[in-house]
Amino acid sequence: MRRGSNQLRVADYNQAVVLGLVRRSRGVSRADLQRESGLSSQTISNITRRLIDDHLIRESAPGGNTRGRPSIPLVTEPDGAYSVGVHIDPARLSAVLLDLDGEVRLARQEPTPQATNPSEVTALIADIVDGLITEAGIARARLLGLGIAAPGPLDVDAGLLLDPPQLPNWRNVRLRADLHAATGLPVLLDKDVTAAATAELRACPEASNSFVFLYLGSGVGASVVLDNQVIRGTTNNIGEVGDLIVDPDAEQLEWSGRRGGLAAACVPEALVLQAARVGLMPLPNLNDYVAVDDACSTLCALASAGDAVASRLLDRAARRVAVGLGVLVNLLDAPRVVIGGPLWNRLSAAFLPVIPDLVGGELVARDGVVVQGSAVGDQVAARGAAELVMDQFLAPRASALLVE
Amino acid sequence: MRRGSNQLRVADYNQAVVLGLVRRSRGVSRADLQRESGLSSQTISNITRRLIDDHLIRESAPGGNTRGRPSIPLVTEPDGAYSVGVHIDPARLSAVLLDLDGEVRLARQEPTPQATNPSEVTALIADIVDGLITEAGIARARLLGLGIAAPGPLDVDAGLLLDPPQLPNWRNVRLRADLHAATGLPVLLDKDVTAAATAELRACPEASNSFVFLYLGSGVGASVVLDNQVIRGTTNNIGEVGDLIVDPDAEQLEWSGRRGGLAAACVPEALVLQAARVGLMPLPNLNDYVAVDDACSTLCALASAGDAVASRLLDRAARRVAVGLGVLVNLLDAPRVVIGGPLWNRLSAAFLPVIPDLVGGELVARDGVVVQGSAVGDQVAARGAAELVMDQFLAPRASALLVE
Numbered sequence: 001m002r003r004g005s006n007q008l009r010v011a012d013y014n015q016a017v018v019l020g021l022v023r024r025s026r027g028v029s030r031a032d033l034q035r036e037s038g039l040s041s042q043t044i045s046n047i048t049r050r051l052i053d054d055h056l057i058r059e060s061a062p063g064g065n066t067r068g069r070p071s072i073p074l075v076t077e078p079d080g081a082y083s084v085g086v087h088i089d090p091a092r093l094s095a096v097l098l099d100l101d102g103e104v105r106l107a108r109q110e111p112t113p114q115a116t117n118p119s120e121v122t123a124l125i126a127d128i129v130d131g132l133i134t135e136a137g138i139a140r141a142r143l144l145g146l147g148i149a150a151p152g153p154l155d156v157d158a159g160l161l162l163d164p165p166q167l168p169n170w171r172n173v174r175l176r177a178d179l180h181a182a183t184g185l186p187v188l189l190d191k192d193v194t195a196a197a198t199a200e201l202r203a204c205p206e207a208s209n210s211f212v213f214l215y216l217g218s219g220v221g222a223s224v225v226l227d228n229q230v231i232r233g234t235t236n237n238i239g240e241v242g243d244l245i246v247d248p249d250a251e252q253l254e255w256s257g258r259r260g261g262l263a264a265a266c267v268p269e270a271l272v273l274q275a276a277r278v279g280l281m282p283l284p285n286l287n288d289y290v291a292v293d294d295a296c297s298t299l300c301a302l303a304s305a306g307d308a309v310a311s312r313l314l315d316r317a318a319r320r321v322a323v324g325l326g327v328l329v330n331l332l333d334a335p336r337v338v339i340g341g342p343l344w345n346r347l348s349a350a351f352l353p354v355i356p357d358l359v360g361g362e363l364v365a366r367d368g369v370v371v372q373g374s375a376v377g378d379q380v381a382a383r384g385a386a387e388l389v390m391d392q393f394l395a396p397r398a399s400a401l402l403v404e
Numbered sequence: 405m406r407r408g409s410n411q412l413r414v415a416d417y418n419q420a421v422v423l424g425l426v427r428r429s430r431g432v433s434r435a436d437l438q439r440e441s442g443l444s445s446q447t448i449s450n451i452t453r454r455l456i457d458d459h460l461i462r463e464s465a466p467g468g469n470t471r472g473r474p475s476i477p478l479v480t481e482p483d484g485a486y487s488v489g490v491h492i493d494p495a496r497l498s499a500v501l502l503d504l505d506g507e508v509r510l511a512r513q514e515p516t517p518q519a520t521n522p523s524e525v526t527a528l529i530a531d532i533v534d535g536l537i538t539e540a541g542i543a544r545a546r547l548l549g550l551g552i553a554a555p556g557p558l559d560v561d562a563g564l565l566l567d568p569p570q571l572p573n574w575r576n577v578r579l580r581a582d583l584h585a586a587t588g589l590p591v592l593l594d595k596d597v598t599a600a601a602t603a604e605l606r607a608c609p610e611a612s613n614s615f616v617f618l619y620l621g622s623g624v625g626a627s628v629v630l631d632n633q634v635i636r637g638t639t640n641n642i643g644e645v646g647d648l649i650v651d652p653d654a655e656q657l658e659w660s661g662r663r664g665g666l667a668a669a670c671v672p673e674a675l676v677l678q679a680a681r682v683g684l685m686p687l688p689n690l691n692d693y694v695a696v697d698d699a700c701s702t703l704c705a706l707a708s709a710g711d712a713v714a715s716r717l718l719d720r721a722a723r724r725v726a727v728g729l730g731v732l733v734n735l736l737d738a739p740r741v742v743i744g745g746p747l748w749n750r751l752s753a754a755f756l757p758v759i760p761d762l763v764g765g766e767l768v769a770r771d772g773v774v775v776q777g778s779a780v781g782d783q784v785a786a787r788g789a790a791e792l793v794m795d796q797f798l799a800p801r802a803s804a805l806l807v808e
Contacts, residue, residue, distance in 0.1 A: 153769035210638050222735060231630060233737020234614050237769035240734040245727075248652030248664050260652050323649075328735070330644040331626060333637020365557035365641035 014039055016396035018047045019076075022057050023102070023394070024205065027073030048074060056080040056100065076100045081142055081394070084129050084185075085386030087149040087192060087379070088112065089342050090166040090218040091268070091293035093124065094379050097132040098386035102202065105136050107379055111290045118161075118173045126182035144393045145186035147385030148175060149195035151219055156236035159189045165256075166219050166289065188389050192341075193239040195384030196374075197223035197230045200338050202387055203375040211336040212328045213374075214321070215239070215381070216343040218289050220263050222328060242267070246323040251277075255286070265320030268296035268343060271313070275299045278309055293342075300346040314350035322355050326362020329369050340374025341381065348373050418443055420800035422451045423480075426461050427506070427798070428609065431477030452478060460484040460504065480504045485546055485798070488533050488589075489790030491553040491596060491783070492516065493746050494570040494622040495672070495697035497528065498783050501536040502790035506606065509540050511783055515694045522565075522577045530586035548797045549590035550583060551789030553599035555623055560640035563593045569660075570623050570693065592793050596745075597643040599788030600778075601627035601634045604742050606791055607779040615740040616732045617778075618725070619643070619785070620747040622693050624667050626732060646671070650727040655681075659690070669724035672700035672747060678717055679703045697746075704750040718754035726759050730766020733773050744778025745785065752777050 078101040159176020242263030250260035276283040284291040302310035356371040482505040563580020646667030654664035680687040688695040706714035760775040
């Protein structure tokens with residue numbers, strides 16, 4: 001079942017450099033490639049020929065503004081390669097099919113099966129991948145692989161979920177091996193926040209992009225991008241910020257999280273517990289993350305509809321989250337905060353009007369900070385997982401260049 | 405007065421690479437240099453000749469274990485170049501003279517003049533630098549420059565102190581220009597925590613060194629080293645962690661810091677306020693950082709001598725600091741924490757027996773973390789400032805290699 005993908009593997013560093021330049025451009029001539037890569041015209045000619053033969057890039061129509069012989073822009077062939085990214089949030093499974101242009105061809109979302117064993121989720125993910133391939137009508141041989149974004153802690157190198165607190169049946173699950181067996185695809189596993197930061201970075205290319213990403217889903221997490229580098233932590237488990245104390249006067253909730261912590265301030269379980277306590281809604285089954293997520297949607301809808309109690313509750317959540325973001329910005333001297341994840345669309349109406357000024361009020365050494373919502377949207381972690389697969393196969397790796 | 409240092413400036417990237425390899429070694433042969441740098445034997449021969457002529461490196465006695473013609477180890481010439489580093493803590497001025505071997509030749513410490521204007525401190529620093537040169541008997545032309553480590557916020561590029569809260573008379577002080585005028589030396593200004601992390605990194609060379617550095621002095625700060633890179637923040641103002649809440653139940657102190665924050669947990673002013681409140685000592689003049697620092701020394705001495713109240717107070721401080729370190733380790737997935745700065749020698753006896761386990765108890769996604777005291781000691785920030793000067797002049801800069 002393992003497909004022969006070797007014709008797509010770019011072992012040669014220079015070839016990867018050239019493909020990378022084409023991927024990041026909206027059309028680049030051979031002369032531009034030569035100047036930007038520092039490679040010779042003969043090498044550029046050979047490499048671009050190979051990439052065209054492999055259907056990874058193509059010549060597009062030349063622009064009309066140059067005198068003499070027009071230069072022919074090279075662009076990526078969108079159908080040259082694909083990757084699938086799947087984000088396992090305890091409440092929602094999101095999946096995207098990404099093409100070589102970096103466009104999302106298809107997207108799916110399903111409730112995450114609850115109170116089940118991981119093999120059911122593995123089978124569901126394999127079904128989703130098959131469905132995406134079939135519906136998009138793409139050649140399976142062009143699918144580079146499957147990227148999974150999951151809550152930590154996890155062992156990225158071994159492809160293991162260790163013991164994610166919100167997936168109680170998922171202890172030491174060999175997710176990468178299981179999904180490889182189920183799909184026949186190369187599989188990459190990474191942390192949800194790392195995948196999300198990767199997608200956000202790609203969505204806003206800048207000369208030097210640094211930001212803190214705050215992930216809001218069934219759990220809360222953070223990731224850090226410094227000078228276009230996604231920081232992963234030495235065990236790839238960056239961003240555990242749920243215990244960060246953001247409100248010393250917060251109430252004790254009937255749950256395992258830290259009183260006054262960032263998780264207690266903003267994750268659906270905590271918000272629903274708070275809403276039930278003030279009589280806004282009955283308490284759902286807290287072991288059912290889908291039910292909790294739905295109840296949280298109800299709370300956000302109440303606030304949007306003008307319910308004063310619901311609005312005050314979300315406003316308090318925004319104030320608490322702002323304290324946490326202030327800590328991260330003050331620690332890292334970060335110029336920008338991006339908030340995203342599956343919960344963000346529902347909270348943004350309550351958060352965005354107040355949170356930039358609140359975070360600004362927390363700053364110690366900086367003049368200001370930009371706080372904004374994700375440019376990618378709900379699928380940010382799924383999309384990042386797909387981007388990580390593309391990079392794994394296609395991006396030039398500087399380490400291959402260094403003298404050992 | 406500006407000295408002609410051009411003969412020491414290493415403009416050539418390859419020459420800087422070779423000098424760097426010699427600096428980081430305890431003796432390296434030309435053949436080793438050729439292998440490690442990837443340069444040709446002729447290039448290595450030319451570069452080492454130039455470095456020997458400039459008295460930056462020298463040939464040492466060959467080892468006796470090789471057959472045939474022995475290879476001659478090249479080592480740095482300790483007197484080839486020097487730098488001075490000065491750390492301005494609000495209570496203590498520390499200065500070191502560093503030689504090209506990376507050894508501290510001389511060190512000085514003085515109380516920081518209080519309630520004064522910055523020009524008096526500038527003059528004092530110029531006197532200290534002159535005293536170090538004279539006492540060490542070094543050639544002034546071999547002194548590369550002066551590095552200053554100071555509390556933030558500061559503008560590193562402009563060489564400005566902005567408005568450090570603990571140096572109330574130091575608003576928009578052109579420290580770099582003033583010190584250049586006073587000493588005739590090239591001057592570099594950087595944040596205290598960044599300088600400290602730099603020195604700590606150099607003291608423990610490892611293949612891939614990542615750690616959080618917690619700075620304890622008149623203020624508290626943090627810095628971050630990831631894969632041998634000192635992270636500075638986008639405005640060079642990394643590490644403002646004083647407002648990080650570490651004890652929601654903490655008392656409100658009679659000062660401007662945040663209740664329950666990390667600063668309120670461990671800076672001398674807060675510890676002295678706590679000690680005075682429980683009757684351990686009279687309250688010193690809180691506007692006099694030297695008096696506060698001395699009172700804090702008294703508190704630590706009481707604890708060392710077995711005073712139960714003083715010991716409980718420092719034990720509580722350790723517990724609070726551990727909560728803060730847990731936040732940093734959980735956020736950054738850091739394998740190691742190093743604690744240092746001018747206050748550390750006095751707190752380590754109370755902190756080190758308990759703090760590693762306390763931080764371990766805070767971990768969410770990691771199996772463990774190493775917590776240890778600085779390998780450099782009290783002068784860590786002054787030494788780092790001197791190292792930064794050496795690097796500025798002598799280290800190869802990768803950016804010079806990249807195709808623009």
